[in-house]
Structures are given as structure tokens and as C-alpha cells.
Amino acid sequence: MIDKISAQIKNKIGNKQPKTAIILGSGLGKIADELTDKTIIKYEDIEGFPQSSVSGHAGQLVIGRLEGVEILCMQGRVHLYEGHKPQSIDLIIKSFKKLGIEYLIVTNAAGSLDINMPAGSLMLIKDHINFSGQNPLVGVNDDKSGPRFPDLSNAYDHDIRNIVKNTAKKEDIKLYEGVYLMVLGPNFETAAEIKAFRILGADAVGMSTVPEVVSAVHSGMKVLGFSVITNLGTGMRDGKQSHEETLHEGKKASQNLINLLKAYIKETKNG
Numbered sequence: 001m002i003d004k005i006s007a008q009i010k011n012k013i014g015n016k017q018p019k020t021a022i023i024l025g026s027g028l029g030k031i032a033d034e035l036t037d038k039t040i041i042k043y044e045d046i047e048g049f050p051q052s053s054v055s056g057h058a059g060q061l062v063i064g065r066l067e068g069v070e071i072l073c074m075q076g077r078v079h080l081y082e083g084h085k086p087q088s089i090d091l092i093i094k095s096f097k098k099l100g101i102e103y104l105i106v107t108n109a110a111g112s113l114d115i116n117m118p119a120g121s122l123m124l125i126k127d128h129i130n131f132s133g134q135n136p137l138v139g140v141n142d143d144k145s146g147p148r149f150p151d152l153s154n155a156y157d158h159d160i161r162n163i164v165k166n167t168a169k170k171e172d173i174k175l176y177e178g179v180y181l182m183v184l185g186p187n188f189e190t191a192a193e194i195k196a197f198r199i200l201g202a203d204a205v206g207m208s209t210v211p212e213v214v215s216a217v218h219s220g221m222k223v224l225g226f227s228v229i230t231n232l233g234t235g236m237r238d239g240k241q242s243h244e245e246t247l248h249e250g251k252k253a254s255q256n257l258i259n260l261l262k263a264y265i266k267e268t269k270n271g
């Protein structure tokens with residue numbers, strides 16, 4: 001199936017050869033609009049490709065140029081809370097690898113566990129806690145894809161993070177750095193859970209990203225990750241949590257992320 005999916009994408013993009021893939025989170029789809037010379041492929045037009053069903057997640061691949069560099073954008077992600085098997089996420093990432101992707105940039109909308117990192121902040125992910133209880137690598141391991149017991153000690157590549165931190169400084173973009181904790185969802189957390197996650201050492205909480213990163217590291221890709229903070233965690237402020245707020249705040253805060261990604265890609269010419 002990996003070969004079948006990558007062959008269909010290859011067929012549609014012709015001689016484009018992106019080395020960087022960007023997965024766009026809730027309210028962050030706008031980044032794909034910045035690409036020039038675009039080829040758009042709807043997930044439903046790729047046989048075997050998992051379908052995304054959340055509003056605010058478009059469900060298409062957009063392949064084009066950002067700052068002159070060829071990029072593959074996944075506009076609309078596949079979440080475990082939709083009922084997808086974690087292995088479906090592995091299938092997507094391994095198909096990208098087969099296509100020649102070497103760098104994966106993951107983005108997400110997340111709740112903050114730090115009162116000093118308010119809605120609208122941009123957080124560089126330095127590490128994660130997999131609290132989802134699931135893993136995309138469960139099952140028979142294909143040793144040609146990667147090792148049975150992959151090492152995650154440098155999952156969010158240290159050198160790439162340093163480059164991005166310097167770029168952010170140069171561009172005068174405030175960039176927090178912290179640990180992302182993944183819950184399965186789809187409910188927002190209780191106040192007690194938010195307190196517990198803070199004690200565990202997390203700075204932000206969300207319902208995605210970890211499966212993609214585990215799969216990418218397994219296949220030897222270098223990973224860069226960002227959380228756009230759309231709200232404070234439950235119990236850290238008055239009022240209810242809502243997906244509408246996530247989308248709204250995500251859209252607002254995404255301009256900083258777009259500017260940072262453009263500057264970074266311009267600087268490194270890769271991802």
C-alpha cells in the first residue's frame with residue numbers, strides 16, 4: 001500500500017521532487033495558500049489514503065514552492081480520535097518517505113499548561129510525551145523501513161531547533177520552547193488532567209503530532225515541530241473550551257508561524 005500511495009502522488013506531481021513535508025494543524029491551513037506553482041491532490045482521489053473528517057481540516061495534499069523550495073503540505077490531518085488506526089498514520093508518513101521526503105515539519109494547535117505562555121504564542125516542540133496509549137509502529141516491523149525499537153532521544157532534531165531559534169531571533173518572532181503532550185481526545189481535558197500533565201513535565205497539550213513524529217523518526221526523517229497555542233488548559237482561566245476558539249486563535253497566530261517557516265526555509269533551502 002505504501003508503494004501504491006506514493007506512486008499515485010508521484011504520478012500527479014510529475015517531476016516535482018519535494019524533500020520537505022509540512023503537516024498543517026487546526027486553523028493553520030493558510031500556509032498552503034502561500035505556495036506557488038501548486039498541484040492539489042484531494043485525499044479522496046488517492047486510493048488507499050486515509051480520509052480526514054474534522055471541520056477546519058481540508059483533506060488535501062498541496063505540492064508547490066515556498067521561497068522557491070519544493071514543499072509537500074498536508075492540509076488536513078488524520079487524527080486518532082476520528083477512529084483512524086495509528087498504523088494509518090504510519091502509512092501516510094512511510095508513503096512520504098518513499099516519495100523522497102527527508103524532513104518533516106509538524107504543526108498543531110495546542111492548549112497551554114503554562115500561564116506565562118498565553119493564547120497566540122508559538123512554541124517550538126523540544127520533546128513529547130505520548131499519553132495517547134497508542135503507537136503507529138505496533139505490529140510486525142518492516143526492518144527495511146526502520147528498527148524495531150527506534151531511538152527517540154533526538155526526535156525533534158537538536159541542530160535544526162538551534163537554527164530555527166536563531167532564525168526567530170533574527171526575525172524578531174517570540175518563540176517559546178517546550179514539551180508537547182498528546183492525549184487521544186476528542187474531549188478537551190478536565191482541570192485535574194491539566195494539573196497532572198503540568199506535574200508530568202508538559203508545557204502544551206494536544207490531540208495529534210506524536211504518531212507522525214514517531215513514524216517519521218522510525219523511517220529516518222529529521223523532524224521539526226511547532227505548537228500554536230490557542231488557549232490556556234482547562235481550569236487555568238474562566239470559561240469553556242471550544243473547537244471554534246481553537247480554529248479562530250489558530251488562524252490569528254498562524255501568521256507568525258508562516259513568517260518563521262518562510263525565513264527558515266529560505267535560510268536552509270530544505271526543512
Ligand code: HPA
Binds near residue numbers: 188207233
Ligand atoms: N487540549 C487539547 N487539544 C487542544 C487544546 C487543548 O486545550 N487546544 C487546542 N488543541
